Amino acid sequence: MRANCWTGRNSVEVLDVPDPRILNSRDAIVKVTSTAICGSDxxxxxxxxxxxxxxxxxxxxxMGEVVETGSGVPNLSVGDRVVVPFPIACGACNACERGLTSVCENSNPNAGIAEKFMGHSPCGIFGYSHMLGGYAGGQAEYVRVPFADIGPLKITSDIPDEKVLFLSDILPTGYMGAEMCDISPGDVVAVWGAGPVGQFAIAGARLLGAERVIAIDRFPERLDMAASKAGATDVVNYAETPVLEALQELTGGRGPDACIDAVGLEGHAASALYAYDRVKQAARLETERPTALREAILACRSGGVVSVIGVYGGLMDKFPIGAFMNRSLILRTGQAHVHRYMEPLLARIEQGDLDPSFVITHRMALDEAPQGYEMFKNKQDECIKVVLTP
Ligand code: NAD
Ligand code: ZN
Ligand code: ZN
Structure with missing residues (x-):
């Protein structure tokens, strides 16, 4: 089959690789019909x-169509249409029983590598390095889905792929980012990063009742989408306007009730490098790039919530713990526990409360994945979200 493979820094290639096979009774093989490129990629x-x-x-x-199932997957049949959550989760460990599927204790066979600097291991993730299980990803014609008896969400209507594909990750992620803010009527929420995840954090905050949502980014087309499609009431271009001052002005000097970091490594790429003792490279990145997380902490009103859904790795440098402690802030974080959001968010989509396809700017064939990565990374042609079809 054809599959998009990592071939080095800033390099992916669509190659011929062996088809996946069922390895365990709880596996299914899915023929991919749509797949997306994520900021995490x-x-x-x-x-x-x-x-x-x-x-x-x-x-x-x-997402795609089930073409084969193991003997332990009674819930799925060949021909079923499914969306697959990005965290691989067993459904039965202590974490899964608490609904915390992105920290499943049984899905990462290479846990030791991650434990070195995370204390415990997070879950396995499709296509996300050997530290997170070494599972083959879904930018391919076929993919093996472990724990298929509890993960995949069946789509029984003829709703198009584009409206449900993002249930696999970024819609639950953005929504969880907003849910972690404990939004009350009248609240003001600020969102750093108007990428696809930020767009859904904004939409989630509005669905959960935020009165005002402020989007922060430097790309005008992303800020336009935030205002016209996701529901942001105000936008701040951080390349033109000092963010802390703008937020004070917009909130009568108090600061937003909650601040969502939907930027992650791009805002603090250094953290991953510290973890691997690439200290010089880390220090250079730190001075070159503004740090969204630090800004979110300093901006938040006292007693408010800082919700981190942007992905970080390794150690955090210059974390303003003083502001945190002295101003009674609350920090909430996590890779999305996608499983618990899929059904309720599918219902919201089917009811017409939300059409997540608004983030898609580019549709390409799987074979064009290398151009897709280039465009998405460099924001060429106002690229915001790329969907690939095998
Ligand atoms: P993206 O790269 O398209 O978006 C990031 C946006 O942040 C860009 O628009 C960029 O201009 C903006 N940005 C950079 N520095 C900024 C700053 N200092 N202030 C404000 N904005 C800034 O990526 P995406 O797909 O939207 O993903 C965003 C983050 O969410 C990534 O870190 C990704 O890994 C993470 N993510 C997390 C989960 C999860 O489960 N928690 C799931 C998916 C993605
Ligand atoms: Zn993703
Ligand atoms: Zn588990």
Whole structure:
């Protein structure tokens, strides 16, 4: 089959690779019909995750048709249409029982590598390096889906792929980012990053009742989308306007009730590098790039919530713990526990409360994945979200 493979820093290639096979009774094989490129894929593309190997198949946002099931997957039949959540989760460990599927204790066979600097291991993730299980990803014609008896969400209506594909990751992620803010009527929420994840954090905050949502980014087309499609009431271009001052002005000097970091490594790429003792490279990145997280903490009103859904790796440098402690702030974080959001958000889509396809700017064939990565990374042609079809 054809699959999009990581072949080095800033390099992916669509190659011929062996088809996946059922390895365990709880596996299914899915023929991919749509798959997307995520901001998280850029961390691999940028070369910030040291446990990638040449030839690893990328992709953790995908959906398709079941073509084979193991004996332990009674819930699925050949021909079923499914969206697959990006965290691989067993459904039965202590974490899964608490609904915390992105920290499943049984899905990462290479847990030891991550534990070195995370204390415990997070879950396995499709197409996301050997540190997170070394699973082949879904930017491919076919993919093996472990724990298929509890993960995939069946789509029984004829709703188009584009409206449900993002249930695999970024819609639950953005929504969870907003849910972690404990929004009350009248609240003001600020969102750093108007990428696809930020767009859904904004939309989630509005669905959950925020009165005002302020989007922060430097790309005008992303800020326009935030205002015209996602529901942002105000936008701040951080390349033109000092963010802390703008937020004070917009909130009567108090600061937003909640601040969502939907930027992650791009705002603090250095953290991953510290973890691998690439201290010089880390320090250079730190001075070159503004740090969204630090800004979110300093901006937040006292007693408010800072919700971190942007992905970080490794150690955090210059974390303003003083502001946190002395101003009674609350920090909430996490890779999205996608499983618990899929059904309720599908219902919201089917009811017409939300059409997540608004983030898609580019549709390409799987074979064009290398151009897709280039465009998405460099924001060429006002690229915001790329969907690939095998
Ligand atoms: P993206 O790269 O398209 O978006 C990031 C946006 O942040 C860009 O528009 C960029 O201009 C903006 N940005 C950079 N520095 C900024 C700053 N200092 N202030 C304000 N904005 C700034 O990526 P995306 O797909 O939207 O993903 C965003 C983040 O969410 C990534 O870190 C990704 O890994 C993470 N993510 C997390 C989860 C999860 O489960 N928690 C899931 C998916 C993605
Ligand atoms: Zn993703
Ligand atoms: Zn589990």
């Amino acid at each position: 850029l961390h691999l593309y940028d070369g910030y995750v040291p446990t990638m190997r040449k030839g690893d198949i990328l992709g953790h946002e995908f």
